[in-house]
Amino acid sequence: MQWTKVLGLGLGAAALLGLGIILGHFAIPKKANSPAPQDLDLEILETVMGQLDAQRIRENLRELSREPHVASSPRDEDLVQLLLQRWKDPESGLDSAEASTYEVLLSFPSQEQPNVVDIVGPTGDIIHSCHRTEENVTGEQGGPDVVQPYAAYAPSGTPQGLLVYANRGAEEDFKELQTQGIKLEGTIALTRYGGVGRGAKAVNAAKHGVAGVLVYTDPADINDGLSSPNETFPNSWYLPPSGVERGSYYEYFGDPLTPYLPAVPSSFRLDLANVSGFPPIPTQPIVCALGCPVNVSVYNRLELRNSSNVLGIIRGAVEPDRYVLYGNHRDSWVHGAVDPSSGTAVLLELSRVLGTLLKKGTWRPRRSIVFASWGAEEFGLIGSTEFTEEFFNKLQERTVAYINVDISVFANATLRVQGTPPVQSVVFSATKEIRSPGPGDLSIYDNWIRYFNRSSPVYGLVPSLGSLGAGSDYASFIHFLGISSMDIAYTYDRSKTSARIYPTYHTAFDTFDYMDKFLDPGFSSHQAVAQTAGSVILRLSDSFFLPLKVSDYSETLRSFLQAAQQDLGISLGMHRPLVTAVEKFEADAAALGQRISTLQKGNPDPLQVRMLNDQLMLLERTFLNPRAFPEERYYSHVLWAPRTGSVATFPGLSNACSRARDTASGSEAWAEVQRQLSIVVTALEGAAATLRPVADL
Amino acid sequence: MQWTKVLGLGLGAAALLGLGIILGHFAIPKKANSPAPQDLDLEILETVMGQLDAQRIRENLRELSREPHVASSPRDEDLVQLLLQRWKDPESGLDSAEASTYEVLLSFPSQEQPNVVDIVGPTGDIIHSCHRTEENVTGEQGGPDVVQPYAAYAPSGTPQGLLVYANRGAEEDFKELQTQGIKLEGTIALTRYGGVGRGAKAVNAAKHGVAGVLVYTDPADINDGLSSPNETFPNSWYLPPSGVERGSYYEYFGDPLTPYLPAVPSSFRLDLANVSGFPPIPTQPIVCALGCPVNVSVYNRLELRNSSNVLGIIRGAVEPDRYVLYGNHRDSWVHGAVDPSSGTAVLLELSRVLGTLLKKGTWRPRRSIVFASWGAEEFGLIGSTEFTEEFFNKLQERTVAYINVDISVFANATLRVQGTPPVQSVVFSATKEIRSPGPGDLSIYDNWIRYFNRSSPVYGLVPSLGSLGAGSDYASFIHFLGISSMDIAYTYDRSKTSARIYPTYHTAFDTFDYMDKFLDPGFSSHQAVAQTAGSVILRLSDSFFLPLKVSDYSETLRSFLQAAQQDLGISLGMHRPLVTAVEKFEADAAALGQRISTLQKGNPDPLQVRMLNDQLMLLERTFLNPRAFPEERYYSHVLWAPRTGSVATFPGLSNACSRARDTASGSEAWAEVQRQLSIVVTALEGAAATLRPVADL
Incomplete structure (x- = not known):
């Protein structure tokens, strides 16, 4: 995990409570042999939750962190083979798995x-x-x-x-x-x-x-x-x-x-x-x-090295061209028990449980599930970024969401999720149904809300999601491809430590025993992360209606707008088109939510639902503008690009305003403020347009 | 029509003969009142062909060209109202129509x-x-x-x-x-x-x-x-x-x-x-x-003026979120009988015939059809470009193809089509079934092949399509949005005149009588264009399998590759990845064609066909790279961006080679050659990846 790059982005206004469109879904009993799932199967979900095993995660971690495995080292290559072997296992493997290798520039002493x-x-x-x-x-x-x-x-x-x-x-x-x-x-x-x-x-x-x-x-x-x-x-x-x-x-x-x-x-x-x-x-x-x-x-020496991603696929039964992507990097600095093997240990357990159901013929998801083990993340998110560069169009057209679990357990106090607004609802739905580790009988959701929460104008008190910076492999998915993304982990009770991050981060002391003794004895937090991620994966891949609640972007946009009005020092006249655009988005998103509700009560045609799901899936793409920030590399999401100021608002606008502040009106810097404002307005108007009934132009 | 910008692009290698996957489609008898079309209805097609009326086109033209109607003039605004009235007619109108106005910078004496x-x-x-x-x-x-x-x-x-x-x-x-x-x-x-x-x-x-x-x-x-x-x-x-x-x-x-x-x-x-x-x-x-x-x-004075596009929609019955876009500009320099009213006269007749079937309840297309009358084309394709800027994402996600008919009749000798390879097949299918105007009993196709032809390695002698420059409103659709596009017209016998373009182009002599007496007496060529465009629209909007033959890109890529190998002066070693990429594209496109054939023989599920159609529709998008040509505005299609040299090959590579030719090896200019080569290879590899079975990564 590249921790420092998260700085300056902070916990954003990314998140709202949605009770979850999905909860009401009826389950269809599974058929052996020729499963043709229509919707999320609650029985399967329960089975998966029950089979995710803390002890197996612990054993995964022991093996993964046994030796140092810095990117491109022999041990890193051994782990590529381990992943391939697991994912090709005849009893618990996936439909297919392969390693894909890039030749990248790394730096070593x-x-x-x-x-x-x-x-x-x-x-x-x-x-x-x-x-x-x-x-x-x-x-x-x-x-x-x-x-x-x-x-x-x-x-x-x-x-x-x-x-x-x-x-x-x-x-x-x-x-x-x-x-x-x-x-x-x-x-x-x-x-x-x-x-x-x-x-x-x-x-x-x-x-x-x-x-x-x-x-x-x-x-x-x-x-x-x-x-x-x-x-x-x-x-x-x-x-x-x-x-x-x-x-x-x-x-x-x-x-x-x-x-x-x-x-x-x-x-x-x-x-x-x-x-x-x-x-x-x-x-x-x-x-x-x-x-x-x-x-x-x-x-230090620069060296061209081979570094591999490992990709494993479960083919969707009904919509194989829709991908739910779940990944973590494999390379560490030394043993990397916490960073990243705690995430890889969860990845392996999740793929084992799903792979076993698959191989038994009990289950096959509606959409495809892609598991990824990225290479050379520690050197700069290299494996995941090269992957997005190689398959840019295909991924952009077809990916429902990207789920990242890097360090799965920083500490065992609470869940912590970073993500874009459309994923909030599915995370809430999942975590309400899973028991929290530790004493008491709280759900993960109820425990989470005790540590991270905010008052939502729409939902009242809800857990707060952080916003995604560029601290791990989700960066190119959200910033370069515009795919709704999330990062899931268990973390600290901040009242108990002020440590910037877990103390042995990126050192030779980040070992199996360190995790086993101090961070997550019993591995129940690992299990909680596996269950959360597993439930999210199943909901995204099996639900008839995609559980991406795009209207949850309205609250973010409204708060960005208010912050812009209060803190950026630009005139009310300049805000007017922005206000109109936010209002349009709110109205169009709400109306789409209504249409979904109505459709869900009927007996909708799969093609009708597919069209609607495409609107939900592609909403995040509409916020991309590859020409918005010519000086940034990869960043093209007009809502989540890096922001220098502390005000949680539209980043391009905020950055332009801070540069313009000390210049005369009529300066180039103020023209850039106007340009950034138009970029945001055009993106929001364009986003709203994609949410309207599809035959309206 | 902006003629001069076509120069330097010439008749490209864009085109191949496809006998047309679509021809074999079975027609399902239409039902009155609740039509739920499954596939192209040959009976409807025949009805539409029969109802497109040369005399009505002539009357349209008389009205459209009665007065000068330069962009944003009062008469241009009158024509906006005329279009709205026609498209809202209770007996022959569309589902909805509206004008959308931009404030643009024009220049007048x-x-x-x-x-x-x-x-x-x-x-x-x-x-x-x-x-x-x-x-x-x-x-x-x-x-x-x-x-x-x-x-x-x-x-x-x-x-x-x-x-x-x-x-x-x-x-x-x-x-x-x-x-x-x-x-x-x-x-x-x-x-x-x-x-x-x-x-x-x-x-x-x-x-x-x-x-x-x-x-x-x-x-x-x-x-x-x-x-x-x-x-x-x-x-x-x-x-x-x-x-x-x-x-x-x-x-x-x-x-x-x-x-x-x-x-x-x-x-x-x-x-x-x-x-x-x-x-x-x-x-x-x-x-x-x-x-x-x-x-x-x-x-001359620069003036901010209001200029409108008029958009009319026929809502798709089954896949309303797939758009077949058909358009032409409305503004002329003076009376503009030829440029552009000959195209608008055809547009109005096409919308009348389809609108009448619609209002009668006889027919509703599978996909949505959007008719567009663009403003201020003569000043720089302004109306269409602003439209693509406003609805970038929505159009890119959903548009099946863009059909442009600007000047519909330059002269009455032969059809002339410019377009990207995936549209060749549908144009061939359409034109083989329509009788050519003039003496004899030739089809439009058989007449066309006499004037414009080439020897295709795949199909033998076929009519040749030209490539799309930036001469009319298709420019932003193909270059900025990556939508498969075509431009259709009737034109000269080149053995009879060497005129650069029809002689009264952009003058006050481009009048109704000029067209009526000299270019198309009887308006049979107008009718031929209307029938061609009408058949293409119906095939694209009604066919169960989209009639976009992506494998026809293979021939173009192969010829671009050969030209690059022979004429660009770069080493064989440099070509190798390009050769591999072209071979991969060929193989993947051919395999996709096989899968389509197999599927067509069975009884495929609509969702299955939708997934396959998405692959066909989105192929053109995979050739876009907004960072490929930082010095060009809007151009991002790596195969059709402007090319300075005369060799029909990859434009970025060709341009970089001509700049590098006189520099030392190791120069910045040679590095740019390498960069452009990688841009093409990455695009082709990415394109091939989208054609493979969707669950393969």
Whole structure:
């Protein structure tokens, strides 16, 4: 999981409560041998929920996290074979499975010449060398497969300079240092993880003439302030003092050499000189944080490597050309028990249970289900992005929704879901029917609402969904393809820890025992995630009417509109077309909901329902405009593109307003505000048009 | 019709003979009152063919061309009302009809201060003034509604300078003058129509310091060399000596102020200073072509005007969300009997015949049929382009095909069709069943093949379809939306005339009598076009299996590939992925054809056929890449974007190769060749993927 890229997007207004059109669906008893499902079968749903087994997930995790499996390593390739074997199993496999391999540019530290950070004394002698590896605390932190902590894609180089503490490495941090009269030219900036993206620290530093960047994990940010060995793993879930977070410092996502093209061998590759998005100066993550002059030696190497996605398919019985896509990445930084194997362990258990029903002839979904194990996510969501580049049109035409389960369990307190508004309803329907792990008899939904909630003007108090940034493999599905997406996990009780993320994130301490002892003993949270995802998959693939509630976008649009009116400093006259467009969307979405209700009461023709489902499926696509943000790569969703300001509103409009704020009226910057406003209005009007009765133009 | 923009694209390799999957379809007898058509009804088809009436088309044309009706003029608005009245008629109207109005930037000569071109004598006195209007030969060339000949969007200005003859005004023409030592700075360039686009003449001239451009129609280009009054209209079809071609000199299409946005009142509009694509220097079309100094006075004004599209709909009975779109523009330069009213006269007759069947309850198509009368085409395809901008997603998701009939009759010798490969088969099926006008008992198909033919490796000798440039309203449908499109007309026997286009094109002599006496006495060619278009519409809207033969793209791709291998000077190694991609497309398209045949023999489920039809309908979309040609506006079809070279091959690749030819290997230009190659390969691989069985990923 690429955590830092989620920053700046926050928990959005993405979510509303829908009691769920689907709940009322009648179940048709299944027939053995020639199943021809008409609708979601509640009996099958119950069977699947009952068969998802915590102990099997635990055993999956043990195997998956047994060895380090960084992208393209031999062990990563072994796991490709493991997935293929599981998905081709005659008793519990899928209809078909295959690996598809891309040749992508990855970055690794040199094995012969490790990256080094030395502190230099007043006389020029080395007075301290930072650890090059983590301490071998549990026996799993040693060996040649544990990749040295490094900043992937940081350039090689051996800068020397005075150490300057630069807080988070944000632009403001460097400006503040300048204000204090501190010379930055030629220094080594010491920064701590968090606040801004990894690569941004180096980009910001280089603008001020900084020669090298060090990044460390502050115990205050991740360990609730604790740092001594007896307070940390293996004695608690906290990060041992020697732990260092690895990570990709690439600013974009996808293979750096083949933007917008699949990284197949024949594809055109950029010259390295023309690649953008790499950190401009040597950068290295470290443990220690001392004073005085520093020598930094970074020997990272760029390498073209083969990295595979594994895809497994259950063919739909009635509408095989409609895909419910469910995926997670496979590659880790070290053992990656939490990130990403906790998700892969769930993926394997889900595919086993569904595959077994399939092979027995008990069940076949109405629509196709595609399981995906992505490669090289940690380097920048590479496998999933290349996949969307290769099959752009096909996926855009046919994909009902994308469900991502990366880290399935951060902690065992509550469900956490990020997603676009149309998926809220199906998640609510699913979670109301599943018992929450832990004491008491709450549903996952009722437990969830205790931790994340908001007051919806439409539904009252409901669990709140977060919005999707670019932190995991859903990024290219939502931002590049415009497919309704969601990311599901179990997570913390925020009243119990202020850790930025689980403490051993991207370190050699993220192991099976860590998960087994501290995050989810008994694996009941894993099971809860498997049940939630499984129920969502079944509802999306088997329901006669697609359970995508497009009218739940109305609440988001209304709140974006109100925020724009209150906080962006643009005139009321400018808002008028936006108000009209939002009102049209609301009315058209509500009317479509009415037509669905009416149709559901009758005995609708499958072709009629297909046409209506196409409207629901394709609504998210109408928010794409590949020409809206010419400076962004892949981002073309006019509602969820990156937003710099803190106001949850239309991102293009918000960004343009913050650039225009200090310019004269009539400036180019104000023209861009007007252009962004028209882009949003055109998208909303176009979206509303697709919701109206199909023969109205 | 914007004729000049067709240049440089030529008759492509777009077309192959398909005997037509559709011909074998069984007809189901129609039921009165509650028709639920399953497939094309041959009885209905025959009824429609029989009812399309040449005399009614003639009367339509008389009314439509009675008065000049330049875009946004009062008479243009009257015609909007005429169309609405016809389409809302209780006995022969459609299900619904409405006008939709955009506010667009047009350009007109000043009424108070006409544009003037004066020839100046050695002493500075005016020795000759060019005619400001055409001679009133038939009584229809006078009056305030006959817009003065002018170059729409040319800037105002009063340049004076020596007259230099610059042939076609192509870049080579100006270079040739330079080579001859002729000073171009400050001159007035005299150019003749044809060869390059209108606006390009001014763009090329301005690059050489030319101060103004005059454009005239050479009798050799349009009148087979004849020019005296008794040899020209009203005594023949040739242009009278005073005739001057008007036209838009805007280099792009769509409303110039709102690229990519619909020109609704609220949309963001570019500052005039930021508009690109206007001619850079004053330009004026004239008759006379003499020597010596010239004063040019252009007083054109830009005006924001309301211009309407009229849309009429017949709701589909079974798949109302699938649109067969049929359209033509309404606006003319003067009376516009040929351009565009001959097309509108056919449109009205087609809608009358289908509307009458509809209102009687005899028939309702399986899919929806949308009739469109576009506004402001002559200024740059504005009405149709704004429509595609406003409803981009909806149209892209749902449109089966776009059929354009602009000028329906250029002359009465033969059918002429431009289109993308998937439409070839349905046009062949239609034209084989309709009798050709004129003596003999040939079908339209058999007559057509005598004039335009080619030897297809697949089918043998077949009529050849031309490829679609940007000469009429199909442009945004094919290039911007990726919708399979065609343009249908009756045209010349090229052995009888070398006229660049019919001689009175865009002049005040393009009148009803001109058509009635010289181009299509008896209106049988109009009837032939109406029958062809009508049959195509019925086949596309009523056939159970869509009659789009996607495998006909294989022949085009193969010929593009061969041309690339032979003529582009790139290495065999570079071709390999292209060869593989073309082979994959061929195999996947052929296999899909097999599956269709098999399915047709059985009793397929409507949902099964719908899924298959979606593959056929959406194939053309897979060739779009909005990032392929960042410097082009709207063009995103990787097979049909503008191509500068004469080799019929992949345009992006061809253009990149011609730019790279004189550069060193390793240059940026060669990198662009590689990039374009990958864009084509990715598109072809992606297209093939959409043709494979839908549950294969």
